[in-house]
Amino acid sequence: MKKLLAACLAVMTLMMGTNALAAEKSTLIDIKERGTLRVGLSTFVPWAMRDKQGELVGFEVDVARRLAKDAGLKVEFIPTAWDGIIPALLAGKFDVIIGGLSITPQRNMSVLFTSPYAHSGVQLAANKEKSADKLAIADYNKRSVTLSVRRGAFTVETAKKYFPKAKLRQFDDDAQAFQEVLNGNAHAVLASSPKPEQMAIQYNEKLFIPLTDRLSRGSEAFAIRHGEFDLLNFFNNWILLRTEDGWLKERHDYWFTTLDWQNQISEGQ
Numbered sequence: 001m002k003k004l005l006a007a008c009l010a011v012m013t014l015m016m017g018t019n020a021l022a023a024e025k026s027t028l029i030d031i032k033e034r035g036t037l038r039v040g041l042s043t044f045v046p047w048a049m050r051d052k053q054g055e056l057v058g059f060e061v062d063v064a065r066r067l068a069k070d071a072g073l074k075v076e077f078i079p080t081a082w083d084g085i086i087p088a089l090l091a092g093k094f095d096v097i098i099g100g101l102s103i104t105p106q107r108n109m110s111v112l113f114t115s116p117y118a119h120s121g122v123q124l125a126a127n128k129e130k131s132a133d134k135l136a137i138a139d140y141n142k143r144s145v146t147l148s149v150r151r152g153a154f155t156v157e158t159a160k161k162y163f164p165k166a167k168l169r170q171f172d173d174d175a176q177a178f179q180e181v182l183n184g185n186a187h188a189v190l191a192s193s194p195k196p197e198q199m200a201i202q203y204n205e206k207l208f209i210p211l212t213d214r215l216s217r218g219s220e221a222f223a224i225r226h227g228e229f230d231l232l233n234f235f236n237n238w239i240l241l242r243t244e245d246g247w248l249k250e251r252h253d254y255w256f257t258t259l260d261w262q263n264q265i266s267e268g269q
Helices: 002-023 027-034 059-070 082-090 154-162 174-182 195-202 229-244 247-257
Strands: 036-041 074-079 118-127 146-150 167-171 188-192 216-220
Touching: 027 036, 027 229, 036 059, 036 082, 059 074, 059 229, 059 247, 118 154, 118 174, 118 195, 146 154, 146 174, 154 167, 154 188, 167 174, 174 188, 174 195, 188 195, 195 247, 229 247
Parallel strands: 036 074, 146 167, 146 188
Antiparallel strands: 118 188, 118 216
């Protein structure tokens, strides 16, 4: 009798827990009732930045606005420091990170990633005069070659992987690394796309992109809190639709392969 009673109590406890979970409102329902999608992002070119009127513009901004429009929602942007963006998501400051966040196993331990909606990576921009005949990876993996890179960045490891024989000069920021190549003191610079491509457009008389393919390929995705599978399904289906109709590629190409937008942006970005 005691065993039967204990079993019944266990079943009742399980049912109560299940009902409580079912009654708990999901983030997707909360967004629908609120009528606003709250998006966390960090400002960096050309993902998200300020125009001359102080408004947010960029690839991520276009993505978030189109997503909200398609769902009949308003969008609220919550700019957040990069090193605190995942903790802010987990603390409920916003519903989703749409901010050029690359998928990594370490990050995946903290957040749930959607399917990728964009792909970045590391590219090489070379000095036209010093590197006109260097068009392959092997051409830069020589002791006579000098490469510049931002100190502490993933690009340092990429440079050591592909060009172990080359001399590596490290700088505190990308601007200094690119200036070294523009001044003719280094053969090429490694940086995360789209910086090399855009600098090659801006300084086309001095820089060019010697390699057809990027040295590495990253996959950017939306990030949400673990367990939000209905929200994950919604985002994944939206990414699928906008990938198939070419909209994501069109907006990505605009922001990453042209500088047509540059006159909109405030100085210092």
